[in-house]
Amino acid sequence: MVPDEVRSAVEEFAARIDALAPDPGSPSPVTVSLSPAAAHALVEALRSYRDPRDHGRCDQCGTGRLDETFTCTSCGQPAGLFGQLVRERLSRPSAD
Numbered sequence: 172m173v174p175d176e177v178r179s180a181v182e183e184f185a186a187r188i189d190a191l192a193p194d195p196g197s198p199s200p201v202t203v204s205l206s207p208a209a210a211h212a213l214v215e216a217l218r219s220y221r222d223p224r225d226h227g228r229c230d231q232c233g234t235g236r237l238d239e240t241f242t243c244t245s246c247g248q249p250a251g252l253f254g255q256l257v258r259e260r261l262s263r264p265s266a267d
């Protein structure tokens with residue numbers, strides 16, 4: 172386990188968390204010393220972590236993540252049956 176793998180795992184983790192936070196703030200540098208065994212365990216822990224605010228992959232754009240309102244953090248589309256109903260309602264001509 173080389174430092175670049177740990178740095179990469181931490182940066183991927185931070186990007187996933189920041190995408191779910193409304194105002195994540197500015198990143199700060201962090202320096203830690205880890206044994207190879209602890210570094211390996213940390214990378215595995217970061218990669219397997221699932222944030223409770225993360226409700227899966229967006230089926231509209233395919234890359235974004237769904238927040239607790241089941242709205243995509245990338246494309247802004249609502250997901251699932253509710254999202255389908257919203258999109259159908261918005262695309263329908265107004266009956267007013």
Ligand SMILES: [Zn+2]
Pocket residue numbers: 229230231232233234235236243244245246247248
């Ligand atoms: Zn999306």
